[in-house]
Amino acid sequence: MSTEADGFAQFIEAREQALRRTAWLLTNDWSLAQDLVQTALARSWPHWGRIRRDDDPEIYVRRVMVNTWATWHRRRRKAAQLHGVLAGRPAAGDVAAEVATRLVVRDLLAKLTRRQRAVVVLRLFDDLSEAQVARILGCAPGTVRATLSQALARLRTDPQLADLIERRSR
Amino acid sequence: MNDMESRLAELLKAAVENPPDDRVTVTAVRHQRARRQTAAAVGATIAIAVLGVISAGLIRGLASPPPAAGPALPAGIPRYYAEEALGHGGQYRTVMRATATGTVTAAIRCPLPHADSLIAPIAADKYQQFFMVCYAVRGHTLTDARIYQFRVTSSGKVRSYTPVRGGDLGAVESVHLAVSPDGSQIAVAVIPSTGSVTAVDLTLARIVVINTRTGAQAIWRNPPAAPGAIRFSNLDISFAAGGRKLVFLGTRTCGPTGNRVQCPHWDQQVRALAPASGGGRLSAGRILLRRIGSETNMIADAVVSADGSTLTIVTQSFQRGSDHGPSTLTVSQILLATRTQQVIYHANGTRGLRPLVSFNPDYSGRHFLISLNGWGQSGTPAGGWINHGRLVKLKPFNTSVYEAW
Numbered sequence: 001m002s003t004e005a006d007g008f009a010q011f012i013e014a015r016e017q018a019l020r021r022t023a024w025l026l027t028n029d030w031s032l033a034q035d036l037v038q039t040a041l042a043r044s045w046p047h048w049g050r051i052r053r054d055d056d057p058e059i060y061v062r063r064v065m066v067n068t069w070a071t072w073h074r075r076r077r078k079a080a081q082l083h084g085v086l087a088g089r090p091a092a093g094d095v096a097a098e099v100a101t102r103l104v105v106r107d108l109l110a111k112l113t114r115r116q117r118a119v120v121v122l123r124l125f126d127d128l129s130e131a132q133v134a135r136i137l138g139c140a141p142g143t144v145r146a147t148l149s150q151a152l153a154r155l156r157t158d159p160q161l162a163d164l165i166e167r168r169s170r
Numbered sequence: 171m172n173d174m175e176s177r178l179a180e181l182l183k184a185a186v187e188n189p190p191d192d193r194v195t196v197t198a199v200r201h202q203r204a205r206r207q208t209a210a211a212v213g214a215t216i217a218i219a220v221l222g223v224i225s226a227g228l229i230r231g232l233a234s235p236p237p238a239a240g241p242a243l244p245a246g247i248p249r250y251y252a253e254e255a256l257g258h259g260g261q262y263r264t265v266m267r268a269t270a271t272g273t274v275t276a277a278i279r280c281p282l283p284h285a286d287s288l289i290a291p292i293a294a295d296k297y298q299q300f301f302m303v304c305y306a307v308r309g310h311t312l313t314d315a316r317i318y319q320f321r322v323t324s325s326g327k328v329r330s331y332t333p334v335r336g337g338d339l340g341a342v343e344s345v346h347l348a349v350s351p352d353g354s355q356i357a358v359a360v361i362p363s364t365g366s367v368t369a370v371d372l373t374l375a376r377i378v379v380i381n382t383r384t385g386a387q388a389i390w391r392n393p394p395a396a397p398g399a400i401r402f403s404n405l406d407i408s409f410a411a412g413g414r415k416l417v418f419l420g421t422r423t424c425g426p427t428g429n430r431v432q433c434p435h436w437d438q439q440v441r442a443l444a445p446a447s448g449g450g451r452l453s454a455g456r457i458l459l460r461r462i463g464s465e466t467n468m469i470a471d472a473v474v475s476a477d478g479s480t481l482t483i484v485t486q487s488f489q490r491g492s493d494h495g496p497s498t499l500t501v502s503q504i505l506l507a508t509r510t511q512q513v514i515y516h517a518n519g520t521r522g523l524r525p526l527v528s529f530n531p532d533y534s535g536r537h538f539l540i541s542l543n544g545w546g547q548s549g550t551p552a553g554g555w556i557n558h559g560r561l562v563k564l565k566p567f568n569t570s571v572y573e574a575w
Contacts, residue, residue, distance in 0.1 A: 009196045016194045021186040030190050030477065031534070038194045042202040103508070105185035124171075124179040125186075152174055165177050 008048050011057055012041060018126075019065065025121040026069045028106050036072070040065035062126075063136045066118050073114055104164045108155055116151035123148055190412070190477060243270050244557065248532050250326045251539060251564075251575035252278060252292045252300065262287040262571075266326050269555070269575070272565030275326025280304035281333070282316055291346060292574040295353030296533040298322045301334065303345050303358075312363070315339040317347075317356065317380070336385030339378075346406050350413030351476050351533045355445060356380050357416055359405035372403035373423055377452065379416060379445045388449040400453035402439070406471055408535060410478035416443045417481075419472035420452065435462045438469045440481060458506060459483070466490050470499075470526045475535035480505055482514075482538065484529050496523050499542065501556060515540070515556045530574040539564075539573045 016037065023033035044051060044061050051060045109117050115137070122133045123144065130141040137144070155161055171179065243249065250266050257263045264278040264287075280289055282304040292302045299321055306314040317337030321329045334356065339345065341363035348357045357379045364371060377390045392401040402420025410417055422437035441455030459481060461469055471484040481504045486496035501515040517523060527541040540561065541553040553570070554563040564573065 012194065012196050012199065017189060020189050020194065024186050024189065025182060033189075034194055038198055038202055041194065041199045045199060045203055101181060102185045105181055108181075120178070121182065124175055125182040127179070148175075152178070155178065156174060161178075161181075164181065 007052060008045060011061075015058065015061075019061065022062070022121055022126055023065060023069070025105075025109060025125055026066070026117065027072075028109070032072075036065055036069055039068050043068070056132075059132055059135055062122065063138075066122075066136055069118075070114060100167075101164065104160050108158060108161055111154060111158070112151050116147055116154070119144055119147045120151050246532075246534065247537055247555065247557075248294070248298075248575040250275060250298075250322055251573050252302075253564075253570045254288075254290055254292075254572040255570045262289065264289045264292075266322060266328060267564070268326055269564070273326075276322075276328040278302070278320070278328055279331075281318060281331045282306050282314070284308060284313075286312065290572050290574075291528075291530075292572075293347045293349045293356075293530070294322075294533060294575060295349045296351045297353060299353045301347060301349050301353075301356055303339070303347060313341055315342045315345060315360075317358070319353075319382075334380065334382055334385075336380040336382075336387050348407040348409050348416070349533065350409045352413065354382055355409070355413045356382060357407050357409065357445075359407045359418065373401050373425075375403050375405045375420075377405060377407060377416065377418060377443070379449075388445060388447075390443060390449055390452045390454075393451055393453065402452050405452075406473075408473045408531065410442070410474040410476060410535070412476070413445065415474075415478055416445050417441070417458065417472070417474040417478075418443065418452070418455065419469060419483075436465045436468070437462050440469075440472045440474075440483075442474075442478075459504065471529040473529070473531045473535055473538070476533065479507065480535070482531070482535070484526060484540075486523075486526060496526070499523055499526065501529075501538065501540070513559075515559060515561060517542075517561075528572045528574065532575050537575075539575055541570065541573055 019037045019040070020030075020033050023036040024030055027033050027036060040061050043064050044057075047060075048057075051057050109120070112120060118137060119133060122128050122136060123130070128136070130144045133144045134141045247269060249269055251269055252264060253267050254262050254264045265274045266276045266278060267274055278289060278292075280286075280302075284306045286305040286307040289302050289304055292300060294300045299319055301317055301319050304316050304318055305312045306316070316339065317334040318331055319334055320331045323329055337356070339358065339360055343361040343363050346359040350356070357377055359375060359377050361372060361375050364374070373392050373395070375392065379388045380386070393399045395401070401423050402418075403423045404419075404421045406419040408417050409415065417440060419438065419440050422433050422439065424433035438461045439457055440459040441452070441457050443452075443455040447454075458474075459472070466489070467485065467487045469483050470486045473482045474480070475482070483502055483504065485500045485502070487498045487500075489497050497519060499515075499517045500513055502511050502513050504511045523542055528539070529541075530539045531537065538556050539554070540556065553573070554561040556562075564570070
C-alpha cells in the first residue's frame with residue numbers, strides 16, 4: 001500500500017465514527033449517515049494527495065459531506081416527509097432517556113433550515129471555528145455567526161428543548 | 171460559547187452517543203469508488219451506444235427495447251425479486267424478475283438430486299446473495315430439505331449455486347427462513363416431519379440458527395407439554411441488530427400437540443432471542459409485543475427492521491362464520507421505543523380478500539413484498555410492494571404464488 005493510501009486508511013480509521021455522528025445529525029438516519037460518509041470519502045479519495053498537500057482533509061471531507069447531503073436533501077425531501085415515522089429511528093438497545101433525547105434532537109433539528117442545521121451541527125457538535133464552518137459552507141464567517149444566531153433564536157422558544165434541558169439537569 | 175450553545179452542544183452529543191456497529195471501512199469506500207468509476211465508464215460507453223442505437227432506430231423506424239432493470243426505483247427498493255408461479259401440469263417455475271418491469275432475468279433451479287419444482291422460502295442478504303430451501307421428493311413424499319445459496323448479478327443473472335454449510339434440514343413439514351443482513355447467519359423455523367401425513371405436531375416447531383461460515387447450529391425449542399408450560403406454534407422469524415437479535419412471532423398453544431390451540435385466549439407474541447446464547451427454550455425470549463384476542467383478528471406475519479427499532483406486523487380480520495377469505499388486511503409499523511403505531515397499507519375486500527400467501531421484507535426490513543394471490547380462492551387478489559401506503563403492483567400481476575427479495 002502506498003503512503004497516500006496508508007494516510008487515507010488512517011484517516012478513515014480515526015475519523016469515521018465522528019463523521020458518522022455528524023452525518024446522523026444531518027440526516028436523522030444511521031443508514032443514510034453511513035451512506036453519506038462513505039460517499040463523501042469515495043468522492044474525496046481521488047484527490048487525497050492534493051487535499052493533504054493544499055487543504056485540511058477534515059474540512060475537505062466535511063465540505064463534500066455537507067454538499068452531498070444538500071443534494072440528497074433536495075432530491076429526497078418528499079420521500080423523507082412521507083417516511084417521517086421511520087426517520088431517526090432509535091437504535092436497538094437504547095434506554096428510554098437516550099431515545100427521548102434522540103427524538104427531541106431530531107425534532108429540533110427538523111425545525112431548522114438546511115443551512116441553519118449544518119451550522120448548528122458543525123459549530124456546536126463538531127466544535128469547529130466560525131472560519132472553518134465558513135470554509136465548509138462556502139460563505140463568510142459573519143454569515144455563519146448570523147445563521148447560528150437565527151437558529152438559536154428559533155430553538156430558544158421551543159418547549160421541547162426547555163423540557164429536555166430541565167430533565168437532564170435534574 | 172454561551173450557555174444556550176453549550177447546552178445544545180451537550181444534547182447533540184448525547185443524541186449520537188451510541189452509533190451502530192456498521193462502520194465505514196476503507197474497502198467499502200474503495201468498492202464504492204470503483205463502482206462510480208465503472209458506472210461512469212459504462213455510462214459513457216452506453217451513452218455512445220444508445221446514441222448509435224437511437225440513430226439506427228430512427229433510421230429504421232424502430233425503438234430500442236428497455237433494459238432489464240427498467241426505470242429507476244425509489245432508493246432502497248431491490249432491483250430484482252424471486253418469483254414462484256404455478257405453471258402447466260402443477261409444476262412450479264421460479265425465476266428472477268426486475269422489480270420495475272417484470273422482465274424475467276434468470277431462471278432459478280434447485281441443484282438437489284430429485285428436486286421438487288417447489289422452491290420456497292427464499293430470502294436475500296444485503297449483497298444480493300440469495301438463500302433458498304430446496305426439497306427432494308421420492309414418489310409423493312418430501313424426503314429432504316436443504317438450503318442453497320446463489321448470487322444475483324447487477325444485471326439480474328443467477329450465479330454460483332452452493333449448498334449452505336449446516337443447511338441440511340432433513341424431512342420437514344414447513345419452513346420459514348430469515349437471513350442476517352451480512353449473510354453470516356441464517357435462521358429457519360421448521361417443523362420436523364414425523365412421517366405421519368395426517369397428524370402434524372405443531373409444537374415440535376423449532377428455530378435453528380446456522381452459522382453459514384462454520385455450519386454450526388443453535389436450536390430453540392418448546393418445552394415438553396406440562397401445565398403452565400409456554401409453548402408456541404406457527405413461528406415466523408426475522409433478524410435485527412446486525413444478526414445479534416432474532417425476533418419471532420408465535421401463537422401460544424396449550425394442546426398436547428398444538429393441532430388445536432386449546433388456550434383460554436388467542437394469544438400471539440413477538441419475542442426476541444439472542445443467537446449468541448447458543449440455543450434454549452423459545453419462551454426464554456424477551457417479549458416485544460403481545461396480542462390477546464380472537465382468531466378472527468390475527469397477526470399473520472411480523473418482521474423486525476434490521477436495526478431492531480421497528481416492528482412491522484400484518485393483521486388479518488375475518489368475519490365470524492364467513493367462508494370468505496379475510497375481510498381486511500392491515501400492515502402497521504410499531505416503533506418499539508415509543509410504541510407509536512402507523513398503518514402503512516390497508517386493504518378491504520367486500521367479498522373477502524384472498525388469503526395472505528407471503529409477506530417478505532428486503533434485508534433492511536423496510537421494504538415489503540406482499541402476495542394475496544392464493545390460487546383457487548375467491549375474493550380480490552392483491553400483490554406487489556408497499557410504497558407510501560399504496561401497493562405497487564408487480565408486472566405481470568396475479569400470476570405468481572410467492573415473491574421474495
